[in-house]
Amino acid sequence: MKVKSLIKFGLILSIILNLYLFQQLNNSKEQSRLAMFEKIQNGVNYSFNFGETLQRKYSDISIKEKSEYLTAMSWSLQLSTHTLEIVEPNDDRYRKLANLFNIYSHIPSSNDLGDMISNENVSDDEILELLNIWLTDMKYLDEKLDYNQLSKMNYTELSAYWETLLSNLKYHNDALIKYKQSF
Numbered sequence: 001m002k003v004k005s006l007i008k009f010g011l012i013l014s015i016i017l018n019l020y021l022f023q024q025l026n027n028s029k030e031q032s033r034l035a036m037f038e039k040i041q042n043g044v045n046y047s048f049n050f051g052e053t054l055q056r057k058y059s060d061i062s063i064k065e066k067s068e069y070l071t072a073m074s075w076s077l078q079l080s081t082h083t084l085e086i087v088e089p090n091d092d093r094y095r096k097l098a099n100l101f102n103i104y105s106h107i108p109s110s111n112d113l114g115d116m117i118s119n120e121n122v123s124d125d126e127i128l129e130l131l132n133i134w135l136t137d138m139k140y141l142d143e144k145l146d147y148n149q150l151s152k153m154n155y156t157e158l159s160a161y162w163e164t165l166l167s168n169l170k171y172h173n174d175a176l177i178k179y180k181q182s183f
Contacts, residue, residue: 036087041142043080044101047073048138055131059124066117077105093150093158100141103175107134133170140168159183 054061054069061069084098116122116130144165153161166180 036083040080040083040087041145043076043078043083044138044142044145047076047080047105048135048142050076051131051135051138055128055135058128058131063117070117074105074107077101081105093153093155096158096162097145097150099179103173103179104134104138104141104171106175107171107173137169137171141165 050069050072054066054073058066078101081098081101084094084101087094116127150158163183166183169176169180
């Protein structure tokens with residue numbers, strides 16, 4: 001009788017312990033996921049801050065320093081893109097967000113701002129205007145994207161939310177136009 005009682009007690013204790021450990025594992029995964037989303041948001045913030053600093057110091061720094069700021073802006077967003085791809089590699093919701101960050105990460109380094117800065121025929125006012133549009137979009141995205149909320153939306157809700165966000169972006173280039181048309 002005592003052996004049966006001890007076995008039942010051990011079994012019940014084992015089940016309770018396994019449930020507790022399973023709950024801890026789920027909490028740990030959720031905390032890890034939230035930490036990754038925080039890194040994504042930090043990348044957007046860093047990119048914006050580098051851009052804002054570049055805008056503020058633009059007339060006082062060399063072309064080399066301007067290039068370094070543009071590179072930092074681009075790399076910060078690329079970090080967010082790659083982190084997002086790691087967090088949810090097979091989720092279309094996050095793939096679309098990663099694609100948007102990827103488009104914006106190439107604006108400072110490719111044929112937009114980067115080429116304009118090195119081109120002597122382009123005025124500082126034109127460059128600062130383009131930079132201002134980029135900063136406006138980055139600030140808008142940073143303020144509107146709640147990564148915790150995004151993780152709970154289904155694809156239909158996210159698509160509707162996305163269309164609203166995209167319609168308010170001010171920057172225009174071919175990649176962004178194609179991206180907007182994909183919705």
